[in-house]
Structure formats: C-alpha cells, structure tokens
Amino acid sequence: MAHCCINPSILSADFANLQSELHKIRTADAVHVDVMDNHFVPNLSLGLPVVQRLQEVSPIPLDAHLMIEHADRWAPAYADAGLASVTFHAEASIAPVKLARELRARGAKAGIALRPGSAVEPFLDMLGELDMILIMTVEPGFGGQEFLDLTLAKIRRARAAIDASGLDVKLQVDGGITEKTIQRAAEAGADVFVAGSAVYGADDPAEAIARLRAAGRRPEQ
Ligand code: DX5
Ligand code: ZN
Secondary structure, rough: OOOEEEEHHHHHHHOOOOHHHHHHHHOOOOEEEEEEOOOOOOEEEOOOHHHHHHHHHHHHHEEEEEEEHHHHEEEEEEEHHOOOOOEEEEHHHOOHHHHHHHHHHHHOOEEEEEEOOOHHHHHHHHHHOEEEEEEOOOOOOOOOOOOOOOHHHHHHHHHHHHHOOOOOEEEEOOOOOOOOOOOHHHOOOOOEEEEOOOHHHHOOHHHHHHHHHHOOOOOOO
C-alpha cells in the first residue's frame, strides 16, 4: 500500500483557539495552513505572524499553502520561519524555478500549486526542483466546496509524469476531500490529502483522520 498522508486544513478550525485546534489533529501527518491575501483569492485568512506562532506550538509539521500574489517576494519568509513545506501558486510566481530553489535553500520542501483551470504540463520539466505538486480540486478561496471531478485527468497525468521521472515528488490534492471523494483522488494518483471541513466538521477529528487515511489507501501500481 502506498503511504497516505492526511493534512487537515486549519482554515476550518476555530480561529479563536488555534493551539487547541492543532492538538485535536496531532495524529495527522501535517497541518495544512492556508494563507490568503484577499487578492489572489477573494478571502483573507492569516499571515506570517500567526504562522510563526503556529510553527512554535504545533505538535506536527506545518504545510503552508500560499494563496497570495507576488509569491516570489513573500514565500521565502515562510521557509525562514522553519516550516516543513511551503507551496506557492504557479499563477502567482514570475520565476518558479528560482523560487523553488530559494525555498529549498532555506530548508523547506518546495511545492507548486495549480488552480483547477491551470495545466500541469508547463511545470513537468521542473519536477527535479520540486518536492510536491498541489492540484487544487476546487477553486481556491474557501473551505466546504464540492470536489471537481474534472481535475482527475490532471491528477492522472501528473502521477504518470512523477512515476516516469523516478523522483520523490508528492502529489497533493486540496478541496472537497471527504470519505466519499478521497478514493477517486487516490485512484487517480494523489498521495497527500488536505481535508478541512471533513476533519474539523466532524465530532471527533482524530476519528475522521483515521477514516480518511483508511479510505485513501491506494494500491501499489
Ligand atoms: C481552499 C483551501 C483548502 C480548504 C479545504 O482554498 O486551499 O485548503 O481549506 O477545505 P475543504 O476540505 O473543506 O474543501
Ligand atoms: Zn489549501
């Protein structure tokens, strides 16, 4: 069985109690931190000062998803904050190869994210510069949206390219992941699953994580 990572999104957590919300998901592989600037997406969440404190108190690694414009300028500071992984949007970066190298040089894993309408092919030549591709399975901006099946073909193409490269690049999906949809994404080739409302909307987040992990197991190809 391929390893299945579940990264709950704190976008669906209680923002007045972030530390205790982190402890509710300590059995997860990492915590997905959605940074939004109200420009790249029509929503505003949290920024660097809050992320720095989350990094200090979190029992599990931080996986930042930067939904911000001018990623080349702002993303490196998240790596400097000590985060395990920093993902920027392809649509918001002028020089993605340079930025990925900067993130790695600062000790973070480098990820590139794609909106549902953005093709993965232009970025396949830079797989060697990346630790993760994030395929958005909803339009970014809000939790609680419905999974877009039209993204499955792109997940399959990205999986084929990663396997053909022989490189260790994770394939993350984000948006509308539930116990029902996770299997489709896993079968298409995803191996890291972000889930916001499916975890924090559950009565028992730890149980929700365990159920998603079981449902997202993908047989070895
Ligand atoms: C959406 C964010 C997601 C969001 C997922 O723009 O990037 O991480 O929190 O929430 P759910 O799992 O509820 O779709
Ligand atoms: Zn996200």
